[in-house]
Amino acid sequence: MSEEESSHILVNDVWRRYGRGKDTFDAIRGVSFTVRPGELFALLGTNGAGKTSTVELLEGLAAPSRGSVRLFGGLDPVRDRAQIRARTGAMLQEGGFISHLTVRETVDMWAQLTSRPRPVQEALDLVGLAHRADVMVQNLSGGERRRLDLAVATSSSPGLVFLDEPTAGMDAEGRRATWQLIRQLRDQGATILLTTHYLEEAESLADRLAIMHRGRIAASGSVSGIVADHPSTLSFGLPARWSVHDLPVSGTAERHHQRVTVTTEQLQKDAARLLAWAEDHDVTLDRFTARPASLEEAFLRVAGHAGGQGQGEGE
Incomplete structure (x- = not known):
């Protein structure tokens, strides 16, 4: 195939x-x-x-x-x-509904234009709008209108x-x-x-x-x-007597004032090395945080x- x-x-x-x-x-x-x-x-x-x-x-x-x-x-x-x-079903950014129809009337009207629609009550239950069935569209909140959009987009399964x-x-x-x-x-x-x-x-x-x-x-x-294609970060406060060059990390360490950020491909290993180094040298890594790579960073x-x-x- x-x-x-x-x-x-x-x-x-x-x-x-x-x-x-x-x-x-x-x-x-x-x-x-x-x-x-x-x-x-x-x-x-x-x-x-x-x-x-x-x-x-x-x-x-x-x-x-x-x-x-x-x-x-x-x-x-x-x-x-x-x-x-x-x-197919499509939920657009703007539904363009008739503002003076109720929620139930809107879904019912759409169902009459759709082949094999699900029952109106089922469509409303599915999106959590059953309790707003008799409310006019113009009185819905923005979030409720999006739910109505979803109800009509999926009315034909x-x-x-x-x-x-x-x-x-x-x-x-x-x-x-x-x-x-x-x-x-x-x-x-x-x-x-x-x-x-x-x-x-x-x-x-x-x-x-x-x-x-x-x-x-x-x-x-x-x-x-x-x-996975993007690095993770370690962040912590480092006393002034220590330099980033003293840190046992594989990644890149940069210092801004008293705070250090390490960009690393080996988050677990570099975190373990840093904590062990800090223990051995009696160093407090203030507000130590480990942040894995995220979709936001990508x-x-x-x-x-x-x-x-x-x-x-x-x-």
């Missing part, structure tokens, strides 16, 4: 150009990635990285200027849109779901509840493409992810694989450099 046949999303060397003649801009420049059936794939990016332009191509709202996009083993999002629509900033505007409790719902959708077999600005969200939910920067993919793979490093098409594991 080919890669195209075994994937729910296959993006191959896609470009998207805006404008004509000399006034052109390439928002996407040679992007490629694959999302397998039942996988949750997160698409992250710096501001203006090209995430929205990429998702619009996947949703069939535009055709790529170059390259190809295929869904469900070979369907074109533009040419085969009629076949694809019944099998789609096999492929696009979630664009699904927890924007939610409080911490609502965000965690939505994460649980997204996990439930994936466990039920849905393939999910998620865009988010919350790195903790991507780290918690994604099977794999890609980080976009300046229209290209700068890093891709599993969270652990991407994080993202910030990408944001600080020009991104290239880096293919990580599984790409």
